Amino acid sequence: MRKGEPLPWIVSDSLWERIEPLLPKVQRRTRHPGRKRLDDRKALCGILFVLYTAIPWEFLPQELGFGSGMTCWRRLRDWHQAGVWNRLHQLLLAELHAAGRLDWSKAVIDSSHVRALKGGPKTGPSPVDRAKPGSKHHVIAEGHGIPLAVSLTGGNRNDGTQLMALIKAIPPVRGRRGRPRKRPACLYADRGYDHDLYRRQVWHVGIRPHIARRGTPHGSGLGIHRWVIERTIALLHWFRRLRIRWEIRDDIHEAFMTLAAAIICWRRLVR
The missing domain is CATH 3.30.420 (Nucleotidyltransferase; domain 5)
Structure with a gap:
């Protein structure tokens, strides 16, 4: 990582604009709602932090604001089961194809x-x-x-x-x-x-x-x-x-693989 570049696990606005519509919408219960759900963007940053650094989930630093490691693990699992990473990969391939880069x-x-x-x-x-x-x-x-x-x-x-x-x-x-x-x-x-x-x-x-x-x-x-x-x-x-x-x-390791492939496509697209 070059000096002055943003941290790789921080999701940029342009990348988030592509990911957010793919995420399943979770309605909060009106009765017994419990604690407020962690923001999806922060959870994604926590997932990327683990992907980049290989830190154990339980050691995910709380001071970074990514939520607990277990919360991020559950989002990775649920989003993988919902096909989010495959659709993101396909979306980025389509943008690369439209730009003539494939x-x-x-x-x-x-x-x-x-x-x-x-x-x-x-x-x-x-x-x-x-x-x-x-x-x-x-x-x-x-x-x-x-x-x-x-x-x-x-x-x-x-x-x-x-x-x-x-x-x-x-x-x-x-x-x-x-x-x-x-x-x-x-x-x-x-x-x-x-x-x-x-x-x-x-x-x-x-x-x-x-x-x-x-x-x-x-x-x-x-x-x-x-x-x-x-x-x-x-x-x-x-x-x-x-x-x-x-x-x-x-399935968790496959989720990391597909997400990493999508990030590689994203880098090619923006660079």
Whole structure:
């Protein structure tokens, strides 16, 4: 963070204008209303504070005015169940598409291992960490590295199992005249996706596959296209909460992943 820049967990007015209409409206009870509900914007700042710093929920500083960690956790859970983060991600993709900043000529896919210290659903013995519990972050990005879809699986799952799932998870992106855009022209992937079955599946949905083959020497030239996904995963893990999976519940970790992908899109839009 450069000197003079606003703190990243402080929600700007322009970002809040996009998020507020997506949030579900909660009517306060007329009888036995209880304590006043924490402002949604402050709760979102608390969620972003945890996402950026990886601080435990119970240690969320009260003096910052974000409310209790449990309150922010419940808002993250409820908003994820309501589809807020997916709709925010789709909205920002549409704005990027309208501005001509999405490269649909190609897409790149890859995954990354993270340790899951507390276990839980969608974890498994990691083949790269002495069989300790871990998870995988699967990401597909367009040609400039903007994430189109993300998913979470156990650390022992093969990359190819998420290939078609991620392609199908790409939302229909509006923003220009005509039908919404949903499919890139071609797809680049490394040797972890090398199987003729996967190639046929990708061809079947109208995408040209460029998948490196096992047993062939490096230097095929595909790396000049695949490097962008490494940068995208690095940006995703720049959010400290995603470097290690602390959540037992998989839906909470997936909520953080989708929110982080939306924030990456937001940065590309404003910068």
